[in-house]
Amino acid sequence: MITFINWLVEPLKYEFMMRGMIAAILVGIVCAIVGTYVVLRGMAFFGDALAHTILPGIAIGYLITGGARDTLFWWALGTAIIAALGIGAISKQAEIKEDTAIGIIFAGMFALGIALISTVRSYAVDLSHFLFGDVLGVSTQSLWLIIIFGAIVLLTIAAFYKEFLTLSFDPILAATLRLPVNLLNNLLLGLIAVTVAVSLQTVGVALMVAMLVTPAATAYLLTQRLPVMMALAAFFAGMAGVIGLYLSYYLSIASGAAIVLTATVFFMLAFLWKRMKRI
């Protein structure tokens, strides 16, 4: 018992572990709750595309500031919002199918980001942090940004809970009730964008979609009520953050990958449990 407690406490002696732990839990919760809408509205591909599309913005920030991490958040945030509204507008046009259009833009922007970053000589480490996250490198200032913007996202979702629910379940009802449908749709895209910026340091652009989708999908297997789904998703995501970081510490695995793998194991367990229950 004592040894187990020691095992748990030991990593927390380090301040960077402590900060990383808090960041992973907060980011997990925000991603999971926003992810509930991503899953219910079938926006997983959009989320993945959005995360990749912000890379050139991060790259420009990286080139201009010479790699200062704290300012990168703002570059990520700005690019994410522009990209979200841009992709939202593109998906409304009729010439090319929506997923094709998104695919073209997302791959192109991602390539542009990599090209820009690769102009710096020793770029490999920084690039891998952008792609896969670096939660143990979260500074106190970055942690505050995560707290503030995470809170903004959660409060907005609470404030527009019934509007988002109505719009997601039945857009025509939302329109006949004369809810501001376009505004709400763009607001939701904006929230996903902020979430992407907030999560950048934890899981990186390449693994982001897992945080948006996996915990919410796990919860969706286990409940048929939206508030419960949100709570469960937040719980699974927070747990994935904690367990993932311990795995990362003791087994020396990349932190972002460890978190995502833990979330994936939760999903598989829930999936098996549901299968067994049915038999």
Add this chain to the structure above:
Amino acid sequence: MYPHISHQKDKPILDVRGVSVRYNGRVALDDINFHLHVGERVAVVGPNGAGKSTLFKVVSGVLPSNAGVVTVSGSEPTVHSCIAYIPQRSQVDWNFPVSVADVVMMGRSAKLGPFNWPRKRDWDFVNQALKTVEIGDLSNRQISQLSGGQQQRMFIARALAQEAELMLMDEPLTGLDTPAQEGLLDLLDTLREQKVTVMVATHDLEQAAKHFDRIMLLNKKIVAFGEAAVVLHSDNLLHAYGGRFRTVEGKSGLLTVDDSCCDEGEHDHIH
């Protein structure tokens, strides 16, 4: 508050003038003209692709028309929150994680206004609506666990919670067994007392004749509109359904149409 406008009592609840709709240049509705009085119930019949769903979307103000005007109690539909569009069941995600009461409460989102959460009064409203449609005991059920008839009743309850005065029901009878259909039609008759105006898209001419004040025979244009005895005339039916129909002498002595109807297949195009 979200917009809500008071009604001009002397105006017809619904007035449609010269309305045409095209999708990418293809005509779906062509020069539609008609009006309805408060409390009327109208069946809209016509073959697949006749424009029934399109008409309902234009009337409810969610789809702009290419020409013509729709007015609801004297003003354009987009300022009213009293128009309920009840979707075809095939258009609904029945695995959405909500209960029956949650769905009915959605009908009150506009009345609640931004930032407000439902209060006791709103839950009372929801429970009353569920009682009216006789599924008061199902309020906590997940929506996927309802029968087809119960699903339709839930949407009617949602329209009541919305305090709808014009209800547009898109093929509510399709896919229900006969007792469920009869139950639903009886329920519509009881709504008559609440002065709700109802338009129902249906494929069943016999039920249309039996339960509705007027029948609109639609095929891009209004082929005929009036009482059943006049509208369900074989010339009109031939005009609306073309070669795809065969008349059968119905139980009530009316013609019944056996068109190639079904609700599968063609629906991926809707919104």
